[in-house]
Amino acid sequence: MPVQKVLVVGGGITGSVLSLALAQRGADVELVEISPQWFGVGHGITIQGNALKALRSVGVLDRVLARAVPFDIMRLRSADGTLITQLDTPHTGGPELPATAGALRADLQDALCDAVHAHGVDVRLGLSVDRLDQAADHVDVTFTDRSTGRYDLVVGADGINSAMRAMIGIDTVPRPVGMSIFRVVARRPAEMDCAEVYYGGPRYKAGYSPISPDQCYAYLLDENLDASLIGPRAPLSLLRERGAGYGGTWGRIVADLPEDTAVDYRWIETVLVDGAWHRGRAIVIGDAAHACPPLIAQGAAMCAEDAVLLAELLTGEEPVGKALETFMGRRLPRVRMVLENSLQLAEWEIHPGTPGADPARIMSDTLGSLTAAV
Incomplete structure (x- = not known):
């Protein structure tokens, strides 16, 4: 019997796409988000074709693309800006969709939030889960405000630092990759028409992507600096220095950034629950189950794919337990491949000159394999 009532914990991309997909298939969905305000956080986001395909399946693609910047190529440059080569990007979502789109996270999240509300999902903000009590056919939940609920399934979509992961009995934790990232939103130069990456400079690499008609997202990949710098207000002077x-x-x-520019600085971390993501009638998905370095730009795509497939299987003909097993069989090999290849790229960035290193090949092979159905 398909699920009737589902609790989704976490209102980011994963939780929003899942809630929307389940509601569209007739499930009764509640979504709780620990933040008292529900909006997109972060800076720019690169949405590959397979993520665009997932967004199309839940009906928000047209709104996202109305503000986003689609492109089918990327350029590699040397540190001084000299063009090295221009590459065609594989159409992982099919030939009818852009290969890639750059977007503001806030624009993407706003589109998802509005659609979730429009489809009748019960959204509760400033709230999370305090306790789970599982039975064979349901989960009883106690929330942080002491209210309770009973659900056919609970889904943790609460990100890389997931509290749900440990709560359901999975002891996997994130680990630092060994590199960090500075990120800013800036004015988009007129000549910027696609993502470009700069190699051979003093850090691992730098790059940018257009994310709206007048804005771009620029970043710098660096070694791990002092942990006290981590947060949304790192010094602009440090970004310029590095x-x-x-x-x-x-x-x-970077030279033209206003002095009050918000500079986000983070250590890049990774996690993979390399086994079942579910325990009884509770499961973690998205970054709570797998998160990879952003070197292939597949983070959002892997999360959105999780959500769409899980909704499809949970509302199909299989019993819940069998649906979760089917989900794992289809998702784990795919996300493991993306994560392992992303980590390999990070290792080559950290240790340049490694014999046999071939980043172009591994990126091409990864994206090429993702053109296959989920």
Whole structure:
């Protein structure tokens, strides 16, 4: 029997897409989000074709693309901005969709939030789960405000630092990759028409992507600096200092940033629950189950694919337990491949000159394999 009542914990991309997909298939969905305000956090986001396909399946693609910037190529440049090569990006969502789109996270999340509300999902903000009590055919939940509920299934979509992961009995925890990222939103130069990556400079690499008609997302991949810097307000002077040596459009973007620019700085972490993501009638998905370095830009795609497939299986003909087993059989090999290849790229970035390193091949092979159905 398909599920009737589902609790989704976490209102980011994963939880929003799942809630929307389940509601569209007739399930009674409650979504709880620990933040008292529900909006997109972070800076820019790269949405590959397979993520666009997932967004199309839940009916929000047109709204997202109305503000996003689609493109089918990327350019590699040397640190001074000299063009190395231009590459066609595989159409992982099919030939009828853009290969890639750059977007503001806030624009994507706003589209999802509005659609979730429009489809009747019961959204409760400033709330999370305090306790789970599982039975054979349901889960009783006690929330942090002491209210309770009974559900056919509970889904943890609460990100890489998931509390649900440990709550359902999975002891996997994130680990640092060994690199960090500075991120800013800036004015989009007129000549920027696709993502570009700068190699060979003093740090691992720098790059940018257009994310709206007048904005771009620029970043710098660096070694792990002092943990006290982590947060949404790192010094702009530090970004400029660490990015010295990169010229071209990237150098002009950073030089022209207003002094009050919000600079987000994070250590990059990874996690993979390399086994079943479910315990009884509770499961974690998205970044709570798997999160990879952003070197292939598949994070959002893997999360959205999880959500769409899980909704499809939970509302199909299989019993819940069998549906979860089918889900794992289809998702784990795919996300493991993406994560392992992303980690390999990170290792080559950290240790340049490694014999046999071939980043172009591994990126092409990964994206090429993702054109296959989920």
